[in-house]
Amino acid sequence: MKEIQRYELIGKEFFQLSTLELAKALLGCLLVKESKEGVASGYIVETEAYMGPLDRAAHSYNNRRTKRTEVMFGEAGLVYTYVMHTHCLVNVVSGEIDRPEAVLIRAVEPFEGLELMYKRRGMMKETNLTSGPGKLTKALGISREDYGRNFYEPPLFIAKGYTPDSISSGKRIGIENSGEAKDYPWRFWITDNPFRSR
DNA sequence: CCGCGGATAGCA
């Protein structure tokens, strides 16, 4: 409990924003993971919006509803994690119930628990610790066990951070096989932040 | 820049 009081928690209402608005509003927020090993956190500096049934790049394209995508149909603020190859990626479920949209967290700026992050990731430049969706989950200790949790209560939660000076947007990454959807400008980052991905 | 690792889901 004493841990929590250091953070300004955000309520579940925060996640009711439209998916594109949420993707921008999450920039500058603090992503915190508590574990047995300790606490690690970072400010979110890069996100991507996945717009559900009409978005070919989304797992929920065409309302595909399976064991994996099920949580996307739930309420905003739930945790959607999934594993690709050797990495785990983390998303914030958004949109109304039965509208399977989500925001992928692509990069954070390390804040607390630097030692723990180096231990999990190995020694390297600080700007390389969490500058990618697979890197930050490893550094923060986020895994598929977090699937279905919510982002407004421990052990994995989002707290108030700072308001970015400026936000940039552009094409999403790694979805070359998604037809026209690959060009939609649904990636957002804090302008000039050195901790964003490539 | 290229290739591969080696998890998982989704569909045949």
Place this chain on the structure above:
DNA sequence: GCTATCCGCGGT
């Protein structure tokens, strides 16, 4: 069973 994937790294 087979294939694709919201990636990272280490070798060219």
